Amino acid sequence: MIKTVAIQGVKGSFHHIVSQQYFGDEITLKECLTFDEVVQSLLTGESDAVVMALENSIAGSIIPNYALIDNHNLHMVGEHYLDVQHHLMALPNQDINDIVEVYSHPMALLQCKEFFKKYPHIKLVEDKDTAEVAQRIRTKNLKGVAAIASKLASELFELNIISESIQTIKQNETRFVIVKKENHEVSESDISKASIKFELEHKRGSLAAMLNVMSDCKLNLTKIQSMPKIETPWKYAFFVDVTFNDYGDYKKAISIMEIMTEKFKILGEFKDAKL
Amino acid sequence: MIKTVAIQGVKGSFHHIVSQQYFGDEITLKECLTFDEVVQSLLTGESDAVVMALENSIAGSIIPNYALIDNHNLHMVGEHYLDVQHHLMALPNQDINDIVEVYSHPMALLQCKEFFKKYPHIKLVEDKDTAEVAQRIRTKNLKGVAAIASKLASELFELNIISESIQTIKQNETRFVIVKKENHEVSESDISKASIKFELEHKRGSLAAMLNVMSDCKLNLTKIQSMPKIETPWKYAFFVDVTFNDYGDYKKAISIMEIMTEKFKILGEFKDAKL
Numbered sequence: 001m002i003k004t005v006a007i008q009g010v011k012g013s014f015h016h017i018v019s020q021q022y023f024g025d026e027i028t029l030k031e032c033l034t035f036d037e038v039v040q041s042l043l044t045g046e047s048d049a050v051v052m053a054l055e056n057s058i059a060g061s062i063i064p065n066y067a068l069i070d071n072h073n074l075h076m077v078g079e080h081y082l083d084v085q086h087h088l089m090a091l092p093n094q095d096i097n098d099i100v101e102v103y104s105h106p107m108a109l110l111q112c113k114e115f116f117k118k119y120p121h122i123k124l125v126e127d128k129d130t131a132e133v134a135q136r137i138r139t140k141n142l143k144g145v146a147a148i149a150s151k152l153a154s155e156l157f158e159l160n161i162i163s164e165s166i167q168t169i170k171q172n173e174t175r176f177v178i179v180k181k182e183n184h185e186v187s188e189s190d191i192s193k194a195s196i197k198f199e200l201e202h203k204r205g206s207l208a209a210m211l212n213v214m215s216d217c218k219l220n221l222t223k224i225q226s227m228p229k230i231e232t233p234w235k236y237a238f239f240v241d242v243t244f245n246d247y248g249d250y251k252k253a254i255s256i257m258e259i260m261t262e263k264f265k266i267l268g269e270f271k272d273a274k275l
Numbered sequence: 276m277i278k279t280v281a282i283q284g285v286k287g288s289f290h291h292i293v294s295q296q297y298f299g300d301e302i303t304l305k306e307c308l309t310f311d312e313v314v315q316s317l318l319t320g321e322s323d324a325v326v327m328a329l330e331n332s333i334a335g336s337i338i339p340n341y342a343l344i345d346n347h348n349l350h351m352v353g354e355h356y357l358d359v360q361h362h363l364m365a366l367p368n369q370d371i372n373d374i375v376e377v378y379s380h381p382m383a384l385l386q387c388k389e390f391f392k393k394y395p396h397i398k399l400v401e402d403k404d405t406a407e408v409a410q411r412i413r414t415k416n417l418k419g420v421a422a423i424a425s426k427l428a429s430e431l432f433e434l435n436i437i438s439e440s441i442q443t444i445k446q447n448e449t450r451f452v453i454v455k456k457e458n459h460e461v462s463e464s465d466i467s468k469a470s471i472k473f474e475l476e477h478k479r480g481s482l483a484a485m486l487n488v489m490s491d492c493k494l495n496l497t498k499i500q501s502m503p504k505i506e507t508p509w510k511y512a513f514f515v516d517v518t519f520n521d522y523g524d525y526k527k528a529i530s531i532m533e534i535m536t537e538k539f540k541i542l543g544e545f546k547d548a549k550l
Binding site for chain 1: 332335336338339399477495498499500502513
């Protein structure tokens, strides 16, 4: 039973929205300043699950979050897609010309940098969380300061949206995962997707052989990303997501892959959210 | 003949260091504020080549730069690896406790965020370029402000290094590419690596078939990354780097792949810098 869900950010953040959509309103939200803190809360038992952004269609994978899940041997037990729309918001009765500084999360600033080219007078400042800035503008009554955050944040903190959907690429789908310490709760019949990691020697055809196994076992590849291993220049780690109709097919594939690869690891098994 | 090389950033930036190491001191450096400006300078003929960071071992690929090369049909004609070490620097006679604000590039701030956890009094502010901050501290005589930048920047702008190599992961290799408008100058005998892009229908085994072709033609895969195409949910684009000993093998592989994939495109052919 999920009681407490930890997120990076405060109420009104995109992580909060995902947590609402995935778990409903019955859970307690634990607001953390960083993803490290989120993971710590899970490890100490302060939270039962965490919501974590993992990739978006603009910047690709959020590799540091992959590393957090991998290094702490956590398990993805679910996934959720959110269409992230960034709005520029401030205290009422101000327009864009009144704004001197905009504070937001680095990823949000990156996604909206094109918009701000038209307003060189605005200073962009990196901050920990999109919604926390919105909250701060309200509690400290900050004039001349704007936040880039969600519609939910503008509602919660009663800010006025100066400009809607200011990110450069308007369709901005972000994939979030639900992460837990243990992986006991998803029943086999509900599992239709898995996230795996393995390493291969840098040998011609080694990855092709792996993909042949997956294909022979009727797995569909939905994501693949190689990461060079700095310490061992001729080895590569691969992060792969697969979907499948039959759990038995998947089990067969991974039993072969465990033999044919090094450091084979299942990062998560869950229901394909796109089904 | 390369005369003018455009970089994102100013003298003392990591792009400047790569430009020096790759082209020597005989070229004119064109300093640009953004990667977009860098590309524009190439398109208008203001520069003959550009140096562009493409991936690093911490954050993975810099997808927006891949998109710039792809969207403008530019060509990678070379690659260069740099061990990026971030140093904290300020005007002389200040220590870490005197520093109130640190300005730097978002990627540099991200890579060093662990270090700053010990110093919560320091405000981190996103800026356009690592070295430009160092320059500004010197020209405006800014006290209480530090930059995160290269050793070269500290030398050029006579700043004192407060703390060396403050990035969380000490080995921090970044891959840069040399990009031009045309692809005429690398002779076939010098080509040992290529960067290609193609699209595949989301059909089981489609990528495995491609990797089999590559393997049969004796190509080694050094990088693979899938990118979902937002507009067409069931298609995937793949960015792949391959190395090879024989240009003929490579030519054979791509002639097959051109038939078997959609939107096949060569992003660059060049000398493998790791050889």
